[in-house]
Amino acid sequence: MARELKYADKATQVMLKRAEEQQLPTIWDRYDAQQPQCGFGTLGLCCRHCSMGPCRIDPFGEGPKTGVCGATADTIAARHLIRMIAAGGAAHSDHGRDVAHTLLMIGENPDSDYTVKDMKKLRAFAETYGISSEGKDVREFAKEVAEEVLKEFGQQTGFIRMTEKAPPARVKIWKDFGILPRSVDREVVETMHRTNIGVDADYKNLIKQGLRTSLADGWGGSMIGTELEDAIFGTPNPIASEANLGIMKKDHVNLIVHGHEPTLSEIIAVVSQDKDLVEKAKARGAKGIQLGGICCTANEIMMRHGIPVAGSYMQQELAIQTGVVDMMVVDVQCIWPGLRETAQCFHTKLVTTSPKAKMPGFEHIEFHEDKAVEIAKGIIEAAIDNFPNRNGSQYIPDVKEGVVAGFSTESVFQFLGGTYRSTYRPLNDAIITGRIRGLAGVVGCSNPNVDFEEGHLTVVKELLANDVLVASTGCNSITCAKHGLMQPEAAFKYAGKGLQEVCRAVGLPPVLHMGACLDNSRILRVLTNVVAEGGLGDDISDLPAAGAAPEWMSEKAVTIGFYFIASGVYTVIGKPLPMMGAPKLYKYITDEIEQDVGGKWVFEENHVEAAHKMLRHIDKKRKALKLKPMMYEQPFKPEE
Ligand code: SF4
Ligand code: MSK
Numbered sequence: 001m002a003r004e005l006k007y008a009d010k011a012t013q014v015m016l017k018r019a020e021e022q023q024l025p026t027i028w029d030r031y032d033a034q035q036p037q038c039g040f041g042t043l044g045l046c047c048r049h050c051s052m053g054p055c056r057i058d059p060f061g062e063g064p065k066t067g068v069c070g071a072t073a074d075t076i077a078a079r080h081l082i083r084m085i086a087a088g089g090a091a092h093s094d095h096g097r098d099v100a101h102t103l104l105m106i107g108e109n110p111d112s113d114y115t116v117k118d119m120k121k122l123r124a125f126a127e128t129y130g131i132s133s134e135g136k137d138v139r140e141f142a143k144e145v146a147e148e149v150l151k152e153f154g155q156q157t158g159f160i161r162m163t164e165k166a167p168p169a170r171v172k173i174w175k176d177f178g179i180l181p182r183s184v185d186r187e188v189v190e191t192m193h194r195t196n197i198g199v200d201a202d203y204k205n206l207i208k209q210g211l212r213t214s215l216a217d218g219w220g221g222s223m224i225g226t227e228l229e230d231a232i233f234g235t236p237n238p239i240a241s242e243a244n245l246g247i248m249k250k251d252h253v254n255l256i257v258h259g260h261e262p263t264l265s266e267i268i269a270v271v272s273q274d275k276d277l278v279e280k281a282k283a284r285g286a287k288g289i290q291l292g293g294i295c296c297t298a299n300e301i302m303m304r305h306g307i308p309v310a311g312s313y314m315q316q317e318l319a320i321q322t323g324v325v326d327m328m329v330v331d332v333q334c335i336w337p338g339l340r341e342t343a344q345c346f347h348t349k350l351v352t353t354s355p356k357a358k359m360p361g362f363e364h365i366e367f368h369e370d371k372a373v374e375i376a377k378g379i380i381e382a383a384i385d386n387f388p389n390r391n392g393s394q395y396i397p398d399v400k401e402g403v404v405a406g407f408s409t410e411s412v413f414q415f416l417g418g419t420y421r422s423t424y425r426p427l428n429d430a431i432i433t434g435r436i437r438g439l440a441g442v443v444g445c446s447n448p449n450v451d452f453e454e455g456h457l458t459v460v461k462e463l464l465a466n467d468v469l470v471a472s473t474g475c476n477s478i479t480c481a482k483h484g485l486m487q488p489e490a491a492f493k494y495a496g497k498g499l500q501e502v503c504r505a506v507g508l509p510p511v512l513h514m515g516a517c518l519d520n521s522r523i524l525r526v527l528t529n530v531v532a533e534g535g536l537g538d539d540i541s542d543l544p545a546a547g548a549a550p551e552w553m554s555e556k557a558v559t560i561g562f563y564f565i566a567s568g569v570y571t572v573i574g575k576p577l578p579m580m581g582a583p584k585l586y587k588y589i590t591d592e593i594e595q596d597v598g599g600k601w602v603f604e605e606n607h608v609e610a611a612h613k614m615l616r617h618i619d620k621k622r623k624a625l626k627l628k629p630m631m632y633e634q635p636f637k638p639e640e
Contacts, residue, residue, distance in 0.1 A: 043581030044077030088559030093221020107143025218563030444549030455550025541568025541598030
């Protein structure tokens, strides 16, 4: 079906049109084929947790108001929602656990292809666990830290130590409300237990456990993953790169890495320019090897190596449809099994590498970290061997954009304060004096259920115009990169005068690329550092700050949203969570929950209004903090 994308980048528009002309399958077709989607599922009113069901609640007519067991709409929707939290948190946190295993291997295997690149970061991380590096060699130290972290994933009592990095006032809220997470595994398992037939039926009690599970991810599994990736692969620093399908080269072997875990792609990034491999590519008729990324694996290797991004989540099959992708190698998460159908029309080799993610029609080359270089080289060689097999039409849209990526919690710190005085003071002062109105995290996926990129771009541009500094992760980062919002010059085009002045003074883009979706933990740390710097309240919930995921799709996004809310952040999404048929639950998570944790959900499908809601919240917090009026006039003036 012909579909017009009004907001998407030009490369996507052109490729989608070609796909329609050539009758190539796309995610948009598969989405259309599913219409109309199940109304009960959309409203969160179906349950198949036992075989007395499946049950569904009739929200409007004379049909049943409870399931066979008597579960109400609120119970059913709350159970489903927190299972989503458990699933999303499990994905991120299992990624974090894998990174801890890599650290353990560094400690145990003297021939490991990995090393600790940022000892300072590992030392700082280890301190949280009461481990000192004194008198230990790197391997001994790495092993001790990894063992302690891995133990924590499954501990039965106590609490996740990284939670202590939050502002003390926030930790107190978690303790008093009873949601300080004990461990990743314990919270996920307990969530699955409570949502069984005949266990927890109290929607508030269910959400409380959901909040605790989300925190186990945000301040646990995800944060551990980010910290340890920085320690092993290096803490990112601002780095120039490019984004969009135009980064691929017709006369090169194009190897695309896709997924989330960077352990393999890091090695591929390092060895892909190996002299022997480049010579081999030349012998096969190519001029060299071009590496590119899709989804969050792309974010990971762009922010550490400057490897360009080929596209975001919605562009994975469009990349293959260029006809020049010699191999797409995937790890875990956000990979469509439907890629097989597209790849069958071209010569592209699809390769899975994780035993956790095999897909029909994909070749499987299992990745083992103890043979990382050997396996990475084998994968690149297979991509080279496939170069002469190009068969279909080849077309690379000449569309790409420059980007400055790689802002970590630490590098924002240095940028703002300068090399000699690393501090968040200039940022806090800019907010206090009214140059910057506030801070926003705009993150997350894209989804065929909205006009691709409309949500991300509208929300981000509206915030910038109103002097809000934006931190971005995941596929929002890729959208912002493709549309030129992640260059320092973008401030002059899109930002209000106050934000422009700040960006000019320190050389920052107005939208900061802070990494993959795992790295939302970096945004939590930035907010914590702003609180610690002083003058803006005692807790994250005091800050003039808000979050958004305008085009969310994954269960991981639900977990992220909940851990931001549990951390005190006002969080706006476009399409509502699947629970609109549960009135009491809706009232709780969009209103009353603020009394418990300081943050709440907001659903707003009009993206301009979504940004305005964030601005109203930011202004409310500015008023409560008695901050100065804004220095310059801004387009959005909330009604009094
Ligand atoms: Fe139906 Fe209750 Fe079983 Fe769910 S748990 S399927 S609502 S009987
Ligand atoms: S890749 S989880 S579509 S952000 Fe992280 Fe993008 Fe969402 Fe996947």
